[in-house]
Amino acid sequence: MAKRRPPFEIAEQQVQAGTQTSIKLPVARLYNDTPMELHVEVLHGKKDGPCLLVCAAIHGDELNGIDICRRLIKKINPARMAGTLMVVPIVNVFGFIHESRYLPDRRDLNRCFPGSERGALGSRLAHLVYTELMQRASHIIDLHTGAIHRSNLPQIRANLSEPDAKAMAEAFHAPVILDAKQRDGSLRATASKLGVPTILYEAGEALRFDDTSIKTGLNGILNVMKMLGMTQRRGSRKKYEPVIANSSYWVRNEYDGLIIFRIRLGDIVSKGQTLAYSASPHGEGEETIRSPSDGIVIGVSNIPVANGGEALIHIARYDAEKIGDADEVLDAFMEDFEPRVL
Incomplete structure (x- = not known):
C-alpha cells in the first residue's frame, strides 16, 4: 500500500x-x-x-x-x-x-x-x-x-x-x-x-x-x-520563442500638449521612427517624438495629454538582427490570445 x-x-x-x-x-x-x-x-x-x-x-x-x-x-x-x-x-x-x-x-x-x-x-x-x-x-x-x-x-x-x-x-x-x-x-x-x-x-x-x-x-x-x-x-x-530583452527605458515628452500616438502595444519600432506627436491644443503646431533605438513597445500611457518630462512609451531593447523574429512572435501571440470578433 x-x-x-x-x-x-x-x-x-x-x-x-x-x-x-x-x-x-x-x-x-x-x-x-x-x-x-x-x-x-x-x-x-x-x-x-x-x-x-x-x-x-x-x-x-x-x-x-x-x-x-x-x-x-x-x-x-x-x-x-x-x-x-x-x-x-x-x-x-x-x-x-x-x-x-x-x-x-x-x-x-x-x-x-x-x-x-x-x-x-x-x-x-x-x-x-x-x-x-x-x-x-x-x-x-x-x-x-x-x-x-x-x-x-x-x-x-x-x-x-x-x-x-x-x-x-x-x-x-x-x-x-x-x-x-x-x-x-x-x-x-x-x-x-x-x-x-x-x-x-x-x-x-x-x-x-x-x-x-x-x-x-x-x-x-x-x-x-x-x-x-x-x-x-x-x-x-x-508557437513561438519569446523575445528576450536585456534592458528597457521610457520615452518621455519633451514638450507640453496633446499626445497623438502613432504606435500601439507590441509594435516593433526602429531608431528614429515617429512614435507620437506632441501638439498644442491651440493649433500652433506639433513636435515629433521619435524612438531613440530599435525595440518593442511594452508599455504605453493611456492619457493623451502630458507635461514635459512625463513618461509616454516604454520600449524594450533587444538584438536588432532579430527584428523579423519579433514580428513573428507578436503575430503568433495575437493569433493565440486576442479576443475573437464574432
Whole structure:
C-alpha cells in the first residue's frame, strides 16, 4: 500500500493530501475594529512535488492578477496534482479596498519586504507574507499590471542569470521576457535572497480587466506548473520563442500638449521612427517624438495629454538582427490570445 503524503501545515492548520482548503491569516484590525485577513487558497496534491506560490495585487489596484487567480483555483484539482499550490488573489487587502496601489500610509508594499513583525503596517503585512508563504515556497509567480492609466504588453520579468527562474520565464509563454533588475524591498528581490526562483508577470492596466492579459497569465501559470511536473495540463502549445530583452527605458515628452500616438502595444519600432506627436491644443503646431533605438513597445500611457518630462512609451531593447523574429512572435501571440470578433 502506497504511503499517504503528509499534510501541508500552515498557520497551525493542516491541509490533507489531495484536498483544497481556504486559510485566513489575520493581518490587522482597522481603526473601526474590523478585522483584516489574508486569504490563501491551498491545494495540496496527492503526490510529492514543488510548492508554488502564486500571488496578485501586491499593488491593490492591479486587478488582472486577481481574476487570473480566481480562474486558476477553478482549473486545478488537487487530487490529480503533484506538489502544493498556494494562491493569494489579494496580497494588499488595504489597497484593494480603497482601489489604490498603495497602503493607507501611502507606502508601496512591494518595497517593504521582508518586513518586520513590529514595523509599520506595510512592514507587518510583508513579514506575514514572508514568514507564512515565501519561506514555504519552492517557486513563486508574482502577478502585476501597469500602473493607473498605463498599459503593459504581457511580459515576464526575471533575473535570467538564475537558471530556475529563466526556465520558468521561458515556460510561461509570454511574448516578451525582460531580464530585469531586482529592486530592494521587493518580493522578487527578497525571494532571490531566499534562493526561491521567482518570475513577475506584467500585463494590462490598473483598475481594469483585460481579457487578453488574463488569458495569457492563466495559460502561463499552467505552462509553468506542467514544466515543474505539478500537472499534466498545459495552457497552450508553443508557437513561438519569446523575445528576450536585456534592458528597457521610457520615452518621455519633451514638450507640453496633446499626445497623438502613432504606435500601439507590441509594435516593433526602429531608431528614429515617429512614435507620437506632441501638439498644442491651440493649433500652433506639433513636435515629433521619435524612438531613440530599435525595440518593442511594452508599455504605453493611456492619457493623451502630458507635461514635459512625463513618461509616454516604454520600449524594450533587444538584438536588432532579430527584428523579423519579433514580428513573428507578436503575430503568433495575437493569433493565440486576442479576443475573437464574432
